[in-house]
Amino acid sequence: MLKLKLFKRFAAITILFGILSMLLGVQIMRQRVISEAQTRVRLGLSSAWALFENRQRELCILLRLLANKDLLLRVCEEQRWNDLELRSRLERIRASFGLDFIGLVDPGGTVVFRATEPYSTGDHKTADLAITKAFNGETVSCVSLFTRAQLMLEGGGLADRAFLELEETPRSRRSPKMEESRGMVMLCAIPVRKGPSVIAVVYGGILLNRNFAMVDGIRDVVFRDDVYKGRQAGTATLFLNDTRIATTVLRENGNRAVGTRVSREVAERVLDNGMAWFGEAFVLKDEYLTAYEPIRDVQDQIIGMLYVGLLKQPFNDIERGIVLKFLYISIFVLLVALVLAFLIAGRLANPIHRLVESSHHMRDGKRPEPVPLSGCCRETDLLTEAFNHMAVALYEREEKLRALNRSYMETLAFVTHELKSPIATMMNYLYLLREQKLGPVTESQMKALRAVDSGGQRLVEMIRHYLNLSRIESGDYTPVRSRVMLQADVMAPLLTSLEAELKANGMCVENTIPATLVLNADLNMVREVYENLLGNAIKYGRPSGRIRLAAQPVNGHVECSVWNDGDGIAPDKLPLLFQKFSRLDNGGAAQRHRGTGLGLFIAQHIVEAHGGWIRVHSSPGDGVTFVFTLPVQRETSVE
Amino acid sequence: MAKILVVDDDRELVESLTVLLEGHGYQVDAAFCGKTGLQRIVSNRPDLILLDVMMAHDSEGFEVVRQLQGESSTHGIPIVLLTGIRRAKKLPFSFEPDADWLPVKAVLDKPVKPELLLKTIDDALASAVSG
Structure with missing residues (x-):
């Protein structure tokens, strides 16, 4: 603390000179x-x-x-x-x-x-x-x-x-x-x-x-x-x-x-x-x-x-x-000097203290209050004034940036939203073509259709992720909780929509989630989490490998896990996984599938917004497991 | 053969859905706004309605649902909502099927995978018949 430090120095000098003058005086x-x-x-x-x-x-x-x-x-x-x-x-x-x-x-x-x-x-x-x-x-x-x-x-x-x-x-x-x-x-x-x-x-x-x-x-x-x-x-x-x-x-x-x-x-x-x-x-x-x-x-x-x-x-x-x-x-005078030193230290330190406090205030993103001038010395007043100017300028600039970012995010949301219908149209026709509902398709045409389909999937994922990101950034991605049957409301539709992809990769899903498990959570958010985790499991899992889904109530919440038998992730890369726009560059699967780098970031945001946590375990030969918690519904009456 | 009414203001999407559903063995009718949609429901009596929530007005789809619910003749027709709204709009509620507030069979996100769409429609029709 500056005040204490200043006081200690003043006091040391005062006491030193006091003792010297006392010794001299006595002599x-x-x-x-x-x-x-x-x-x-x-x-x-x-x-x-x-x-x-x-x-x-x-x-x-x-x-x-x-x-x-x-x-x-x-x-x-x-x-x-x-x-x-x-x-x-x-x-x-x-x-x-x-x-x-x-x-x-x-x-x-x-x-x-x-x-x-x-x-x-x-x-x-x-x-x-x-x-x-x-x-x-x-x-x-x-x-x-x-x-x-x-x-x-x-x-x-x-x-x-x-x-x-x-x-x-x-x-x-x-x-x-x-x-x-x-x-x-x-x-x-x-x-x-x-x-x-x-x-x-x-x-x-x-x-x-x-x-x-x-x-x-x-x-x-x-x-x-x-x-x-x-x-x-x-x-x-x-x-x-x-x-x-x-x-x-x-x-x-x-x-x-x-x-x-x-x-x-x-x-x-x-x-x-x-x-x-x-x-x-x-x-x-x-x-x-x-x-x-x-x-x-x-x-x-x-x-x-x-x-x-x-x-x-x-x-x-x-x-x-x-x-x-x-x-x-002498001792009386010394005490008076010490008291004065304390007061002076306070006068000198207080403006700086206030500056520090105000800068903490600013760090927390609050609107800076102007620091009052102490009038104790010109330099600190100049500093305070300069600080006040700087604080206002910084805050205004930040506000501008924030507004800019907001409008950027809104634009992003608008554009991606508008993409939905055209893409839905494309996907419908792709499906019809792939399923040969519009006439027979040759082998090479089918190959091209699959490529277009996979591109479409990526587009859909991007739209989802960017919309979610814009909501997270604007701070209104908060869960609206309701009663969610994990198996019926989340897993069943999701697995249906992923069926084709799973089949294409030759993967099989072992789903051991109990049908009676009920969450108290935001349904769409839970779907989003599973969509991202399952999507990753398919992308980065071993071709013709296995994916295991499990969930069980533990201490008042539900612990869910998604496991795949992929190559595993290097331990030093694990903490990076949940960062925004993080893409692991570990050769193999990651380079085959370019994602948005947002899926795990969004999943983590959702889980934490529900008061839970998400972790990843990975060891070579043991695959990759994501474990996360979600709140359980209290009055679980079996239907 | 079940009759499905598709209501959406995106003509190309309606077109593609028509082809998709017809290919799957349904008879498809289309409308491009809530008003004509309601007329078609009255005149054609579809077995299921595939409805976009956000048409010209933000809440047009909701109004259609309410009106259908209000009339006894159309009360039992299953509705599947197809929407891009719930992640774009900041709705203060969970946008899910609800007997009182949103009496529909299912809510699907645009763009929905054709497989999921077909399965949902099949399930909705099956439950309407059995129910």
Whole structure:
């Protein structure tokens, strides 16, 4: 069906493009959602750095103010390092500004003052590049690593605060180290000047290990609003090398995940290669969108990392939501497209459908109805119009031909009808001559008479056949049924009229048709059937052969048969027998007797018009049998 | 010797039938239309009438049959219809001998074989005599 075919193609194309656009759309949306989020994280790291550096700047400002304090200048000038007033003042300032340590170094590199218990002095900071630089007049602000011993000297329990037990972390680099005793400090060193010369260096700093205020502050500023299922989705962490020393990341038990370590990939990229990491990474066991950058000390050595990250799950959820919405819309649009495709296929196919229907109509010989124009497209309308013109033209031509044929058939019928009387006259005289009623006839005259007689028989047969053909062609050769005694009404007169011919051919007829058999059929038609079949049997039968006639009631009809012991007919020719104007050209008898080629055609028409069938059986050596059925008379009362 | 009246508008056919029937031992009278045929029947009283259905008018033969049937004097005369009509015309009935509608002895198709014609006439006369 054209409509279905068109729809299938439309649908295939629509679905193909629909799926392609969906896949593409989903891909683009996913990338957009994640890349937007990743951009936020990257910006978040910049903010984190700004906060970190801000804290360093604050530290510097505070120490610079201290370096210009009269009290400090005086103490340094007079080298009165044990000044109690200075100690108490600086200790108060340190505590109120959140510094973990403050100290003074004399030009010899010896720490001469500390404002943190136990106020130890006398150790050397000559190896500390920051202090050295400060003695050269620079203001130094940096991040630095202090050993446990250094932290102990700085006092205030910093060494203990800094101490971390390391934990095995999935995805991290393997390390035999079990603990981290060093501390990462935010350090500032300021020269104390008297005139052009530096008379001391004041330094101070903040320990970053376990400095949760710092990371919480960063997290709050950068990711304040990112909450997922009641927990903060944003995280910030300070790393000493690959170890978390201060973090907002929590363990499952709710404790901060200090002492855990970063994943191997990040460590390799950031710590080993000094590059930033932006992208997805595992933080403990969750997937995060992350940003890591190295933290460098005053010698530009990488000593740790600053990290911010956002839990990826919320973005997955958003992404899924958007993708689902997009898919719903796409499927809806696809369905609409399919419905449209169906309608369009219908619009395209319908006119063609109607054309096909109309052509079937025409094939059945009915008058063609004009196919209405669909108006769906110009081409089909043109086709429909052309078809309509053609249909009318064809029908008119056919009508003309039919009329012509009808008048031809009528003429044929008229002419053949008019032949009847003259032929009857001829036949009468022929009979009289043959029977020598008009005087004696010589042997050669008799031969000529027989030839004329046989010609006359053929003429009679032709008249009958052509009259019947004209009636069949004009469609009014329909049976008028009556009660027909097959033996008395049909066979007896027929055999009488064929007597001479049978005798001439030396043939004998075995007639076993029961005298009581009564048909409900058209008498003339039944006669016609037998006339044709018997005529054939005589013509094509073996000279001096036999013809057998039989009939018996079978299942509500009468099965009749006409058999002759002729040569038989080739099996491939059998179906041709009943065709109009068919003459079998099998040598022998057929060429001796030229018939009209209509006898069996007419017989078949008659039998079928009575609702029966006619068949022919033939096998070499077994003769030819025609079998046909005719309706039996129901109320067979024996007379 | 039985008398047969042949009624047909084809003179040559009538002539040939006359010769044929006379040769077969019948006395033959002829008429070439229905009207004269009826006169001859009344005047000559034939033993059998051989009648063509389609003469000048399509149904002339039928009318002859009806009229003969109507008159008591001619009622019993056997009639054999000789016709070319029944296959040429589209008659809405089976054109067969019928006691009420077509009270004739036999209907024969033109051109009938002389053998069949003679046998039919013999049979009709025999049954008329016995009946």
